[in-house]
Amino acid sequence: MAAGAEIVYLSRADVEGLGMSMREVLDAVDAGFAAKGRGQTEMPPKPGIHTRADCFIHAMPAYVEEPEVAGLKWVSGYPPNPAKGLPYISGLLVLNDPDTGLPLAVMDCAWITAMRTGASAGISARYLARPGSRIAGIVGCGVQARTSLMALVETLPDLEEVRCYELLPEVTGRFIEEMGALFPALTFTACDSAPAAAHEADVVVTAIPIVVDPSPELDAGALKPGGLAVSLDYDSAWTGAAMKECDKYCSDDVGQMLATKEHGVYFKDIPSTVYADLGELAAGLKPGREHDDERIFSMNMGIAVDDMVTARVLYERAVERGAGVRLPL
Ligand SMILES: NC(=O)c1ccc[n+]([C@@H]2O[C@H](COP(=O)([O-])OP(=O)(O)OC[C@H]3O[C@@H](n4cnc5c(N)ncnc54)[C@H](O)[C@@H]3O)[C@@H](O)[C@H]2O)c1
Structure with a gap:
């Protein structure tokens, strides 16, 4: 340059x-x-x-x-x-x-922002999803959800089905129409709650608004054993108990996550042990998924x-x- x-x-x-x-x-x-x-x-x-x-x-x-x-x-x-x-x-x-x-x-x-955010979900899936992942759960069907699905299609070759939940049913309808046209081989199902979208999903991506005082709907048990949760929305969608039951807790930037936690507004109830930064996985310094039945969480805050x-x-x-x-x- x-x-x-x-x-x-x-x-x-x-x-x-x-x-x-x-x-x-x-x-x-x-x-x-x-x-x-x-x-x-x-x-x-x-x-x-x-x-x-x-x-x-x-x-x-x-x-x-x-x-x-x-x-x-x-x-x-x-x-x-x-x-x-x-x-x-x-x-x-x-x-x-x-x-x-x-x-x-x-x-x-x-x-x-939209493309690299979706790509970060794809990179989480590349290193942390169970091989053969077939079902994606999407919570919040907006901009980042679209690019996340685009990235999952690239990184999960066996993806067949997308289960989506969104606060506004007409937005779910638009999402299914647009993404269905882009990926005609995928089956789309509109779900009536976040837990229903996550149930049985191999990879769950959440992308709802980040708020100071969230009421997360995805509690312990919502992510199946072997599942991967990718949060693009801080701690808005998953409870502390859900994050803590995961076998591995990762982030796209551990330093930034812990610095944000110190401000006392977000990440109040995240696990005390963080397994890896996505950078360590991409550089081959730590293994990503090691067993089919691991529950894994990737907190992707978005990095510059x-x-x-x-x-x-x-x-x-x-x-x-x-x-x-x-x-x-
Ligand atoms: N981590 C990152 O790198 C990164 C980057 C960009 C945006 N984001 C975050 O991703 C989130 C989504 O951003 P976006 O640009 O897709 O916004 P968007 O407005 O396009 O989509 C958000 C969708 O969530 C829906 N929604 C709101 N509350 C909900 C709930 N309780 N349950 C289900 N659906 C609900 C809204 O109706 C909307 O359709 C925001 O929190 C944003 O800050 C993260």
Whole structure:
């Protein structure tokens, strides 16, 4: 990457138009996790500001040595937004030249966030799901659920069935219609509760709003032996008892999870022992799943390394194709 006196600006449409596939995002994110596991990343726990109840705007910087990329995502999550016709997640991502620090690009980060979040669920499945996993349970049928399913399709070759639960039945209907068209070989079932969606599922992904005072519906026993739970929504969906009955508790960033817990708002009742960081699994430093009947939990908070490794591919493709708008610094 070489910086000049201008930056590349990529709108959401520009970013999407670059056509990066979920498989490519998975490859980038897996490599990012492996770099993290090898200690080749710098990623301080994300600070945030909170302008309204249950709303956040987070600063997420990261440097990855190999493949080299540096930058910052400034991303907001506002639960009241969907009712206003606005996205829950929005924001911008800035890439910097690692040699000079000069900004190289500014891009919309909603697509990147959704794709790398889904990819993180796929990476959890790659290392932690039971081989032969056939049934996915999805709780909360929004943006992150869609990309998570895209990633599960890539990483679970035997996936046949998706059981979904969502607060709003019309949203479940839309999810099934859209994802059914994308993956016609899968069978979709609308469930009337989160436990019903999780029952018998080999992999359960939860992606409901993160709130300060959650009422989780998934309690001990909801995840079957041999199941993998991937939480994209902190501790909103699963109770402490459900997390503690798991044989292995993992996270995409153990340091960030424990730093967040220290603030005393989230993760009050998580297990005291964390088995592994996904980076350690991707780097081959620890085994992932070792037995068919292990219950495993992956708490994926979302990490800036995933954003940067994805944005790097997009930036290079944009430069190659002359996509986006050049703006003077
Ligand atoms: N971990 C990460 O990397 C990461 C990244 C982005 C977003 N997120 C989080 O993922 C979650 C979902 O984000 P999104 O962009 O998909 O939002 P979204 O608004 O598109 O989807 C959330 C869905 O959950 C449904 N819902 C709300 N309460 C529910 C409940 N109790 N049971 C079942 N369904 C319920 C909503 O109706 C909505 O359809 C948020 O908590 C967000 O902060 C995590």
